[in-house]
Amino acid sequence: MGSRLFPLATTFVIFILAYALCYAQFPNMLSTRVIGNLLTDNAFLGIAAVGMTFVILSGGIDLSIGSVIAFTGVFLAVTMGEGGVPPLFAILLVLAITTAFGALMGAMIHYLAMPPFIVTLAGMFFARGMAFLISTDSVPIRVELYDTLQDLYFRMPGGGRLSFVGMAMLAVVVAGIVIAHFTSFGRNVYAIGGNRQSAELMGVPIARTTILIYALSSFLAGLAGIAFSLYTSAGYSLAAVGVELDAIAAVVIGGTLLTGGSGYVAGTLLGILIMGLIQTYIVFDGTLSSWWTKIVIGLLLFSFIALQRGLVWLSARRRGAAAIPA
Amino acid sequence: MTLPTTIRRVLPQLVALFVILALNTAIAPGFLDIAFANGRFYGSLIDILNRGAPVALLAVGMTLVIATKGIDLSVGAVMAIAGAVAAALITSDHSLAATILATLGVGIVCGLWNGALVAFLGIQPIIATLILMVAGRGIAQLITEGVILTFNDPGLVFVGTGAVFGIPFPVILWVAIGIAASVLFRTTALGLLVEAIGINRRASSLAGIGTSALLLAVYAASGLCAAVAGIVAAGDIRGADANNAGLWLELDAILAVVVGGNSLMGGRFSIAGSLIGAMIIQSVNTGILLAGFPPEFNLVIKAAIIVVILVVQSPASQTLFAFMKSRPRSEEDAAAPVREPEKEAAR
Amino acid sequence: MRAEDGSLAPAAGRFVSGRVMIGSEMLLRAEGISKQFLGVTALSNVDFDLAAGEVHALVGENGAGKSTLIKILTGAYRRDGGRIVLAGKPIDPSDVMDAQELGIGTVYQEVNLLPNLTVAENLFLGREPKRFGLTNRSEANRRSREILGQYGLDIDVTSLLATYSVAVRQIVAIARAVDLSGKVLILDEPTASLDAAEVSRLFSILDGLKQRGLGIVFITHFFDQVYRIADRVTILRNGHKVATRPIEGLKRIELVSLMLGRELQEQEAHVAEPVDRSQKPVVASFKALSKNGQIAPFDLEMRAGEVVGVAGLLGSGRTETAELMFGIHQPDHGTIEVDGKPVTFASPRDAIAHGFGFCPEDRKLDGIVEDLSVRENIVLALQARRGWAKPLPRKEQEAIADRYIEALDIRTSDREKPIKFLSGGNQQKVILARWLATDPRLLILDEPTRGIDVGAHAEIIRLIGELRQRGMSLLVISSELEEIVAYATRVRVLADRRHTGELPAGEISADAIMRAIASAEDETSGGGAGEGRAAEILREGTA
Amino acid sequence: ADMTVGFSQIGSESGWRAAETTLTKQQAEQRGIDLKFADAQQKQENQIKAIRSFIAQGVDAILLAPVVATGWDQVLEEAKDAEIPVVLLDRQVDSSDDLYLTAVGSDLEHEGEVAGDWLVKEVGDKDCNVVELQGTTGSSPAIKRKAGFEKAISGHDNVKIVRSQTGDFTRTKGKEVMESFLKAENGGQDICALYAHNDDMAVGAIQAIKEAGLKPGSDILVVSIDAVPDIFLAMENGEANATVELTPNMAGPAFDALEAYKSDGTEPPKFIQTESKLYTQSDNPKAIYEEKKNQGY
Numbered sequence A: 001m002g003s004r005l006f007p008l009a010t011t012f013v014i015f016i017l018a019y020a021l022c023y024a025q026f027p028n029m030l031s032t033r034v035i036g037n038l039l040t041d042n043a044f045l046g047i048a049a050v051g052m053t054f055v056i057l058s059g060g061i062d063l064s065i066g067s068v069i070a071f072t073g074v075f076l077a078v079t080m081g082e083g084g085v086p087p088l089f090a091i092l093l094v095l096a097i098t099t100a101f102g103a104l105m106g107a108m109i110h111y112l113a114m115p116p117f118i119v120t121l122a123g124m125f126f127a128r129g130m131a132f133l134i135s136t137d138s139v140p141i142r143v144e145l146y147d148t149l150q151d152l153y154f155r156m157p158g159g160g161r162l163s164f165v166g167m168a169m170l171a172v173v174v175a176g177i178v179i180a181h182f183t184s185f186g187r188n189v190y191a192i193g194g195n196r197q198s199a200e201l202m203g204v205p206i207a208r209t210t211i212l213i214y215a216l217s218s219f220l221a222g223l224a225g226i227a228f229s230l231y232t233s234a235g236y237s238l239a240a241v242g243v244e245l246d247a248i249a250a251v252v253i254g255g256t257l258l259t260g261g262s263g264y265v266a267g268t269l270l271g272i273l274i275m276g277l278i279q280t281y282i283v284f285d286g287t288l289s290s291w292w293t294k295i296v297i298g299l300l301l302f303s304f305i306a307l308q309r310g311l312v313w314l315s316a317r318r319r320g321a322a323a324i325p326a
Numbered sequence B: 001m002t003l004p005t006t007i008r009r010v011l012p013q014l015v016a017l018f019v020i021l022a023l024n025t026a027i028a029p030g031f032l033d034i035a036f037a038n039g040r041f042y043g044s045l046i047d048i049l050n051r052g053a054p055v056a057l058l059a060v061g062m063t064l065v066i067a068t069k070g071i072d073l074s075v076g077a078v079m080a081i082a083g084a085v086a087a088a089l090i091t092s093d094h095s096l097a098a099t100i101l102a103t104l105g106v107g108i109v110c111g112l113w114n115g116a117l118v119a120f121l122g123i124q125p126i127i128a129t130l131i132l133m134v135a136g137r138g139i140a141q142l143i144t145e146g147v148i149l150t151f152n153d154p155g156l157v158f159v160g161t162g163a164v165f166g167i168p169f170p171v172i173l174w175v176a177i178g179i180a181a182s183v184l185f186r187t188t189a190l191g192l193l194v195e196a197i198g199i200n201r202r203a204s205s206l207a208g209i210g211t212s213a214l215l216l217a218v219y220a221a222s223g224l225c226a227a228v229a230g231i232v233a234a235g236d237i238r239g240a241d242a243n244n245a246g247l248w249l250e251l252d253a254i255l256a257v258v259v260g261g262n263s264l265m266g267g268r269f270s271i272a273g274s275l276i277g278a279m280i281i282q283s284v285n286t287g288i289l290l291a292g293f294p295p296e297f298n299l300v301i302k303a304a305i306i307v308v309i310l311v312v313q314s315p316a317s318q319t320l321f322a323f324m325k326s327r328p329r330s331e332e333d334a335a336a337p338v339r340e341p342e343k344e345a346a347r
Numbered sequence C: 001m002r003a004e005d006g007s008l009a010p011a012a013g014r015f016v017s018g019r020v021m022i023g024s025e026m027l028l029r030a031e032g033i034s035k036q037f038l039g040v041t042a043l044s045n046v047d048f049d050l051a052a053g054e055v056h057a058l059v060g061e062n063g064a065g066k067s068t069l070i071k072i073l074t075g076a077y078r079r080d081g082g083r084i085v086l087a088g089k090p091i092d093p094s095d096v097m098d099a100q101e102l103g104i105g106t107v108y109q110e111v112n113l114l115p116n117l118t119v120a121e122n123l124f125l126g127r128e129p130k131r132f133g134l135t136n137r138s139e140a141n142r143r144s145r146e147i148l149g150q151y152g153l154d155i156d157v158t159s160l161l162a163t164y165s166v167a168v169r170q171i172v173a174i175a176r177a178v179d180l181s182g183k184v185l186i187l188d189e190p191t192a193s194l195d196a197a198e199v200s201r202l203f204s205i206l207d208g209l210k211q212r213g214l215g216i217v218f219i220t221h222f223f224d225q226v227y228r229i230a231d232r233v234t235i236l237r238n239g240h241k242v243a244t245r246p247i248e249g250l251k252r253i254e255l256v257s258l259m260l261g262r263e264l265q266e267q268e269a270h271v272a273e274p275v276d277r278s279q280k281p282v283v284a285s286f287k288a289l290s291k292n293g294q295i296a297p298f299d300l301e302m303r304a305g306e307v308v309g310v311a312g313l314l315g316s317g318r319t320e321t322a323e324l325m326f327g328i329h330q331p332d333h334g335t336i337e338v339d340g341k342p343v344t345f346a347s348p349r350d351a352i353a354h355g356f357g358f359c360p361e362d363r364k365l366d367g368i369v370e371d372l373s374v375r376e377n378i379v380l381a382l383q384a385r386r387g388w389a390k391p392l393p394r395k396e397q398e399a400i401a402d403r404y405i406e407a408l409d410i411r412t413s414d415r416e417k418p419i420k421f422l423s424g425g426n427q428q429k430v431i432l433a434r435w436l437a438t439d440p441r442l443l444i445l446d447e448p449t450r451g452i453d454v455g456a457h458a459e460i461i462r463l464i465g466e467l468r469q470r471g472m473s474l475l476v477i478s479s480e481l482e483e484i485v486a487y488a489t490r491v492r493v494l495a496d497r498r499h500t501g502e503l504p505a506g507e508i509s510a511d512a513i514m515r516a517i518a519s520a521e522d523e524t525s526g527g528g529a530g531e532g533r534a535a536e537i538l539r540e541g542t543a
Numbered sequence D: 001a002d003m004t005v006g007f008s009q010i011g012s013e014s015g016w017r018a019a020e021t022t023l024t025k026q027q028a029e030q031r032g033i034d035l036k037f038a039d040a041q042q043k044q045e046n047q048i049k050a051i052r053s054f055i056a057q058g059v060d061a062i063l064l065a066p067v068v069a070t071g072w073d074q075v076l077e078e079a080k081d082a083e084i085p086v087v088l089l090d091r092q093v094d095s096s097d098d099l100y101l102t103a104v105g106s107d108l109e110h111e112g113e114v115a116g117d118w119l120v121k122e123v124g125d126k127d128c129n130v131v132e133l134q135g136t137t138g139s140s141p142a143i144k145r146k147a148g149f150e151k152a153i154s155g156h157d158n159v160k161i162v163r164s165q166t167g168d169f170t171r172t173k174g175k176e177v178m179e180s181f182l183k184a185e186n187g188g189q190d191i192c193a194l195y196a197h198n199d200d201m202a203v204g205a206i207q208a209i210k211e212a213g214l215k216p217g218s219d220i221l222v223v224s225i226d227a228v229p230d231i232f233l234a235m236e237n238g239e240a241n242a243t244v245e246l247t248p249n250m251a252g253p254a255f256d257a258l259e260a261y262k263s264d265g266t267e268p269p270k271f272i273q274t275e276s277k278l279y280t281q282s283d284n285p286k287a288i289y290e291e292k293k294n295q296g297y
Ligand SMILES: Nc1ncnc2c1ncn2[C@@H]1O[C@H](COP(=O)(O)OP(=O)(O)OP(=O)(O)O)[C@@H](O)[C@H]1O
Pocket: B332, B335, C037, C038, C040, C041, C042, C060, C061, C062, C063, C064, C065, C066, C067, C068, C069, C109, C411, C412, C420, C421, C422, C423, C424, C425, C426, C451, C453
């Protein structure tokens, strides 16, 4: 057990160390403000990343989430605005739509035996295209529900805010952990990720699980879209471009294997926080030009992953595991 | 690999291509016309061949990477770097030869970096190459300082816009490189070894295949192709646009490889298939432009067409066509995409 | 052959069990089962029936269709024709889950569990004990320990299955299937990688299940096991059912010829004739080689024209020994010399460059390259050694492939068939061929005859002898002592990850080896599931 | 009074953007302002993160070049709570204007109008089929510059847009799309003018036109927006006809306003509009190119 949690622990240690370093350089990075922001600003990414974690655990990938987030925002803005649809109804509606969309992708992946990468890539084009068709403008959202939710936050000592979306993200992570580790569905996800053939021969319902996985991912993407629209109180068809890559990066930094079958939802949260930390650090530094920003992000990404690999590799060597990569 | 078998391997792709072209002809009456104006052939078909060049070039390298069960997200960024390097060198008046050699060198270095992360650090390809995808564009902008480095060197411009016997040079480039790669990998044992790695890396290294070296080589090849594509793209607009050159092109390249009938799970591969795939995608793009719909429709149309192509090509539906009775989901078929026979023919 | 050394004469090891009610309505009946694979006929019109409380053995050559038949019975494959009746009701399991719900538990041929899950999770996948709607891990773990306890396997059920050997995984797979099976238990070569102790423990459990009225289908290539446990036997050949016979009164010779369709000249009791190593040249010598936690320091000197048999219990470190010798793992200490010159192996590639070959234990993971054709799988190692720039001409490849398909009698419709479509035993032969094709000076075989049928088994033993004659140096790991006796010119005995002793040419016999193992296990205060097993083995051997 | 100013820039998607960044940094240096720069890589969330971190750091003022008009209320309120004045650069937001100190920028729609008016005047009452290269679909410049242009030509039925596609503000796409326009419009014979939402696309399109054997600037009129150096080269060669300047120096006025506000609390007007100057071939493009080319474009 301990040995299995090792990558997770490693990631956590790395995060703490990194934060300490940042603190050493910019003392007020330890303020509750920064911590609050870290949660609020990455809430939608975190929610989506939880879904991505399940997909990746099953050995798949979902490139559509960024577009789905954008679609959700635009859909909500237009329906609640011009459409005059009651907010709660609009929200339920959009979640239903995104979930169905995911289920459809899952079905194509399973029944047509098509690679997830491609199916969800098409899904990515499609969802954003739909957003364009609804509206190319960025549409402001002005409904009480949103105002009330936005004013819903804990004020932490030191002026930091634990906002509603932030809390929502944490809630989703917890839910994700429970689903992943304490339900049969969770087992099945790991099983399929471990070895599809074997899972099938052990009686795992491949079709149902696969469809559920992508439905869940899209559902959470929809949720993330709502969080994003709360966050910006608007819907915009160009929003959240490339979020899928951030999510994938977060999941992998969190110690989940893209080959599937091993990883932790909790790790994904760490991954999100690490990525957020990188962003925050760069802004605090404030001397980086546009290009150096990109380069530094890349380098930090690299050093985190390399460090992780190194530590895991060392421990593996101590336990004398196979030298040949699987 | 004798010709007919190769053809058979890529038959579904060819069919798809012709269907798309037919559609385009229906949309745009003059689609098939080819004129010969000021020293070069001229027409929508030529445009497709020409505009598809960058993706086709990327697809060659990408095919090899994917055959090893990898993926290379960095090619777009490498294109940008290559363009920037080429522009920077040529404008600081180095010779054309030096410029091009240096640029290709840079591309190979980028590839080696990716390869090293994958082969030695054992970082998963998507992430390993994601790093360069992010940082690479930064590096390119660092070189150009965010502006479009314009140049007028006839040689470099020729790579992007020139024509030989009326055929645009980029077209000659990707066809030549495609053939060269196929020949290299099929007349030597490289093809077999690469496929083995892609299918079962453990077993391959136990069988004595130098997996690390091969992975390095394959990613380097991808970097090289990206560099060539970068030069083409820069030459085409007489400038290096570090901000936008090759942006999101990695996705089109991967798409091309898959539309070309290659499996993202690695193993059997066909470069010819990928090249046709690239042309299919470009035909779709050009078709959309010619159709004259408002741009909001572009993505939806593209998505729809891709889905249709892939569904028709998907192992499952092929199984359906092949033998109606066997169930798509039953194991032997899941285990054995029915492309198998043709794939074999391709060897 | 298998244990033809009298010690395990047919009825001897056999468990006395409840009479089988032949004829009367059967628990499971399959009629006219047929299956085609892309042109290959795997099964044509096969009938099979199973009574409650009987063990029905299913035997046949590699590729005869055994696995296919059970995959059809359990819904893993779709049958092309025929019907299946379970307890009077016609059934049509559309997938494995169906079959499980109908009370059919199965161990498929390749150990089909999930290395990335814990042992407990593997045992309870799909039927996790629940509390408040959530899975109850502690409960699952507790029950897992219980279950595995019955198999004398005392391992940490909360660690990943991947950390255990093929053998342990196999035991877990069996335990899962047994636990799942309400009516019918199907075992496809479950004992392929088990040692005598494990086997007898399995059999006593099966006997218990018989008493409870379960029907058990048992596929194996070990005839002595057929005679020990089975009540009836059905023989398949090339996808056809040849016969179904009660075991009593069925002569072994008869069974073999029914299976092969020809007489097998019995070169059984044969023992490799002793050779005088002293004047044979040393091929490679391994001095004080060791790796922490895997294997204690050992010396080994491999000479041309000798076959070193390696015997030991599960987890005794045989595979580890081989892996160090072949450069898969790098030793912490010790030196390797080839032709008297010191060398270091950074990877198998280096070892191969020095003329080594290694046929791994885990065929599926380390052996076959699924999508490549039989031809390509055979030439792979050879091609790798030549390097990419010197491709074997297609003609030559085909010649090589055909030669070994012929020599090892590999059953495949043609050499261009992807290896993943071959039957388990035939895959094993292909991997063997891969290494023979490189004509190594030192060939290491880890469980080379796992899942190989009688005919081919005899063939491989002959082959090993022949290779030795030709001056090759071989190290062969096997859990089948009789087999070791048949080809080893000396025997290394391992216990608890240590090389504890060696039997020189003259003294090799199944008994001797077993005694050596047992005593070794006892003094090395038994690792893993140590002492008890040693004692049992003695009993087994000298019954 | 040296102050710390946080600058949240959209990213670096075009030469113009790079120039704006460079000039902002230059301006800050000249005035001894400590500028904290944050590149948002085209992502609104990153801009919001940046502003929040600026607030957390307690900067004295914030410059924001918003990637999109909507969704700033919350973070601008937070800035207001922290009593940090915010100045918007080159694009507007649709939040109430008491949330920010002032907005420096041009009127995107007006730019489109200027371009349209020029074309209308240029063609007089000849019939003119215009092809339009739009900016990135959904981006506010694309939407507004299209609207402005259409407004300008609305009264004049002889001028009409026959084809309109997005060129993503890039040269490559500009060229590719122009090629298809030429094919679709009878080899370009039927095209009288090209309106590009930025100069980069125009430069790309000009090459396409030349490769098609037509003369940009005469066979096909070319009018675009931004006034980046390269378009002046094209004008010099008579290949482009007109461009509308969008000055990259938004920071100058912004800092002026800030300094005034800091020193004696003078409230600047809520919108400081920069001039949308029209340049044509008659404005000595060579000279303008020379002066512009080292402004960090
Ligand atoms: N998925 C498949 N696709 C094509 N052919 C197959 C497939 N599975 C099995 N076959 C063929 O069916 C025949 C029977 O295979 P099967 O695995 O049932 O043999 P077996 O009796 O289990 O042999 P072994 O003792 O080696 O396990 C073989 O010729 C094999 O090549």
